Amino acid sequence: MKTVxxxxxxxxxxxxxxxxxxxxxxxxxxxxxxxxxxxNPFKILIGLVYVVLGITFFLExxxxxxxxxxxxxxxxLAAPSFTHVDIASxxxxxxxxxxxxxFAASIGFATTLAExxxxxxxxxxxxxxxxxxxxxxxxxxxxFGVAFGITLGVFRIISGFxxxxxxxxxxxxxxxxxxxxxxxxxxxxYDSGGVTTSIVTVPLMTALGLxxxxxxxxxxxxxxxxxxxxxxxLYSIIAVLFYAQLAQLAQWWSxxxxxxxx
Amino acid sequence: MFRFHNYLFKRLFNGFLxxxxxxxxxxxxxxxxxxxxxxxxxxxITGIFFVILGLSLFIQGLEQGLxxxxxxxxxxxxxxxxxxxxxxxxxxxxxxSSIAEPALIGIADQAALIASQAKIIAVTEQAKHEYALGxxxxxxxxxxxxxLVGVLRIIRGWPVHYLMLLGYIAIxxxxxxxxxxxxxxxYDSGGVATSVITVPLVAALGVxxxxxxxxxxxxxxxxxxxxxxxLMPTIFVxxxxxxx
Numbered sequence: 001m002k003t004v005x006x007x008x009x010x011x012x013x014x015x016x017x018x019x020x021x022x023x024x025x026x027x028x029x030x031x032x033x034x035x036x037x038x039x040n041p042f043k044i045l046i047g048l049v050y051v052v053l054g055i056t057f058f059l060e061x062x063x064x065x066x067x068x069x070x071x072x073x074x075x076x077l078a079a080p081s082f083t084h085v086d087i088a089s090x091x092x093x094x095x096x097x098x099x100x101x102x103f104a105a106s107i108g109f110a111t112t113l114a115e116x117x118x119x120x121x122x123x124x125x126x127x128x129x130x131x132x133x134x135x136x137x138x139x140x141x142x143x144f145g146v147a148f149g150i151t152l153g154v155f156r157i158i159s160g161f162x163x164x165x166x167x168x169x170x171x172x173x174x175x176x177x178x179x180x181x182x183x184x185x186x187x188x189x190y191d192s193g194g195v196t197t198s199i200v201t202v203p204l205m206t207a208l209g210l211x212x213x214x215x216x217x218x219x220x221x222x223x224x225x226x227x228x229x230x231x232x233x234l235y236s237i238i239a240v241l242f243y244a245q246l247a248q249l250a251q252w253w254s255x256x257x258x259x260x261x262x
Numbered sequence: 263m264f265r266f267h268n269y270l271f272k273r274l275f276n277g278f279l280x281x282x283x284x285x286x287x288x289x290x291x292x293x294x295x296x297x298x299x300x301x302x303x304x305x306x307i308t309g310i311f312f313v314i315l316g317l318s319l320f321i322q323g324l325e326q327g328l329x330x331x332x333x334x335x336x337x338x339x340x341x342x343x344x345x346x347x348x349x350x351x352x353x354x355x356x357x358x359s360s361i362a363e364p365a366l367i368g369i370a371d372q373a374a375l376i377a378s379q380a381k382i383i384a385v386t387e388q389a390k391h392e393y394a395l396g397x398x399x400x401x402x403x404x405x406x407x408x409x410l411v412g413v414l415r416i417i418r419g420w421p422v423h424y425l426m427l428l429g430y431i432a433i434x435x436x437x438x439x440x441x442x443x444x445x446x447x448x449y450d451s452g453g454v455a456t457s458v459i460t461v462p463l464v465a466a467l468g469v470x471x472x473x474x475x476x477x478x479x480x481x482x483x484x485x486x487x488x489x490x491x492x493l494m495p496t497i498f499v500x501x502x503x504x505x506x
Contacts, residue, residue, distance in 0.1 A: 018367060022358035022459065026331055029351055034338050038331065047327020054320025055364045057312045062368045065309025068302070069288060076296045103291055110283035117461065128482065163446055164437045171430040178423045184482055187422045190489030194456035200280055200313070202365045202454050206372060222380045226373075226446030233453040233492060 008056070015056045023048060062203050070207025071214075077103055078158075078215040085217070097158050100212065101151050107208075108150035108232065111201045112143040118196050121188065125240075128184055132247045138240065145239025146196055146232045150205065153231030157212045160219055163227045170234040177241040182248060189240040193233040205229050273318035281314060320364070324459065333466040340470035345417065349410050352467065356409035356491065359460040360402040366454050370394040370401075373447050382443055396502055397447070401455045404498035405491045409464055412487040416471045416478065422486035429493040436500050444503030451499045452492035461488060 030036065038044055076082060083096040112118060122135040122142075156166055178186055197205075205228040213225035292300060300306065332355070339351045360366060374383070374394040383389045415425060437445055456464075468484035475483075 019362045022328070022355075022362045025354045025358040026328065026335065029339075029354070030331055030335060033347060033351075034335060044327045044331065047323045047325075050319045050323025051327060052323075054316045054318070054323055055362070055367075056316065058316025058320060058364050059368060061309045061312030061314075061316055062364075063309070065306050065313055067368075067372065068306065068309070069284075072300070073288060073291065073296075076298060077291070082296070099291075099295055103287070106287045106291075107284065110287050114279070114283040116280070163449060167437075167449060168434050171434070175423075175427060175430065178426075183421075187482060187485030187489065190422060190426055191485050191487075194453060194488040194492030195461060197453040197457075198280070199317070199365045199457050200284060202457070203368050203372075204284060206369055206450070210372070210376065220380075221376050222382065222443040223446065225376065226450045228450070229453040230446075230449035230496075 008060075011056045011060065012052065015052050015059070019048075019052055019055065058199075066200065066203040067207045070204040071211035073103060074100075074208045074211025075215050078212055080217075097154075097216075100154055100158070104154040104208070104228075105147040105151045107201075107204070108147035109143045111198065111204075112146040112196055112232075112236070113139060115196055115198050115201075117198065118142060118192070121192050121195055125185065125188055128188065129182070129244075129247065132251055133185070133244060134247075137247075138243050141243040141246075142192065142196060142236050142239045145235045145242070149231040149235025149238075150228055152235075153209070153228040154212065156227065156231075157209055157219065157224050158216050160224055163230070167230065167234065170238065174234070174237055174241065177238065177245065181241050181244045185240070185244045189237055189244065192240045193237040196236040197229050197232050201232070202229055205232065270318065270322070273322050274314060277314040277318040277321075280317065281310065285310070316364075321458065324462075328459070329462055329466075332463045333470075336463065336467040337470040337474075340467065340474045349413060352409045352413040353406040355406075355463055355467065356460070357402045357406035359463050360405040360455050361398060362459055363455060363457050365457050366398055366401060366451075367394075369450070369454050370397045373397060377443070380443070396506070397451070397499060400498045400502040401451050401495040404494040405455050405460065407498075408490040408494035409467070409487060412490045413467070413471060415486065415490075416468065416483050417475065419478070419483070422489065425486075425490055426493065429490065429497065433493075433496050433500075436497060439504065440500035441503045441506075444500060444506075448496045448499035448503065451495040455495045456488050456492045460491065464488060464491065 030038065077100045078097060082099075085096045118139055119135075122138045125133045125138055126135040152166065156163060181189070206226070209228040210221055210225040213219040213221045219225075292298075335351075336355070339348050342348065371390075371394050374390040374397070377383045377393055378385045378390050383393050411425065414420075415422065440448065464487050465484070468487040472478040472483035
């Protein structure tokens with residue numbers, strides 16, 4: 001019991017140090033540059049205590065649940081006893097890992113569809129485009145995009161291909177799409193890449209990737225294990241741009257129909 | 263007191279909703295496909311409870327303590343008109359909020375653990391701590407720098423895609439030279455850095471700026487700050503790998 005308490009106190013102290021910079025920055029700028037006293041200091045202080053306690057609990061839970069869960073799924077679904085892969089073989093039989101792909105796609109789709117910050121972005125997009133882009137359609141498109149991205153990322157880990165080529169190819173696609181989409185949507189589309197990967201998805205994805213690289217024969221955890229989050233971010237940008245292109249096409253098509261009727 | 267309980271309860275429920283899709287997918291796979299007992303189940307459930315409790319407290323605290331001052335301050339700086347102070351504030355805001363990002367702390371620790379298992383760094387607590395801190399400082403410097411450049415972009419009215427193109431080209435050139443062990447972490451770090459603390463504070467800064475400067479549309483020009491902030495960490499982390 002004593003060691004558990006000590007461990008928790010250590011973690012609390014650590015979190016205090018981690019949150020100190022942002023708290024100090026905001027306080028110093030408020031008091032020295034803006035030169036206004038804090039509106040409600042006691043309420044703010046309680047808020048900061050919540051922040052420190054919250055981060056500490058979250059990080060504990062991360063180590064106890066989210067990391068182990070991701071790793072567990074990766075090792076169980078990719079275990080030689082489950083996939084019947086010949087461990088001695090030098091070539092990777094990546095068809096054997098069907099369930100890993102299905103799992104990756106399901107997690108990507110489900111978490112993105114439920115992501116609150118994506119909901120906010122989608123509503124903004126609907127507002128900006130004057131209704132040409134529908135919030136619900138956009139969310140579904142991005143969820144498919146992330147599902148596809150993560151599945152591709154898992155394929156990369158299993159096959160051991162270099163992440164470099166996948167990312168550069170993705171960047172080229174983004175830039176090509178940028179030329180053709182309406183200018184007003186570009187900033188928002190790029191932002192969505194950083195927004196769709198949430199605080200609970202990120203650790204789970206990381207653990208999944210590391211677990212896979214650990215279990216699949218011939219993979220190096222350090223070189224192959226990371227990269228799933230990068231795929232998810234990149235493909236949500238591509239999906240938003242793609243959906244904007246579709247909306248544009250639909251609008252063009254309906255206006256053509258209209259004019260041909262007259 | 264009753265209201266407080268009610269409120270906390272709502273928070274906890276929202277936290278549970280965030281986790282629900284993940285738990286549902288994992289449960290379905292465990293029951294129908296893997297069909298094996300889950301080891302250490304009680305520890306997992308305690309951990310999940312900690313995650314939900316932590317997230318609820320954390321977000322409640324942010325909305326009560328940090329965000330109101332941070333947001334009003336972002337607006338105040340945007341109005342003040344001193345570009346130098348605005349840029350200094352932008353850098354500090356980006357740096358400070360990324361250092362505190364919980365997901366980044368978790369991932370950096372995990373990367374350090376793996377690096378020590380792979381014998382890339384020494385197998386001591388000290389070496390792991392330094393490696394994780396180095397990663398986080400590189401990411402935070404990158405986010406600070408990109409918020410600074412992003413603010414300049416909004417002031418000058420540069421199109422966001424030119425900056426992104428430059429970033430992509432820089433990553434394309436740097437990757438072949440960076441050590442292979444750092445490349446994966448570098449690409450991931452962008453998506454990790456922009457999360458619960460950084461996004462709302464930075465968004466407030468962007469929207470505040472775009473609504474103050476003449477001829478800017480807050481709906482349009484406020485966007486793009488996060489995008490650049492999730493690209494630059496890749497470059498900075500690869501640079502950290504080169505220096506190391």
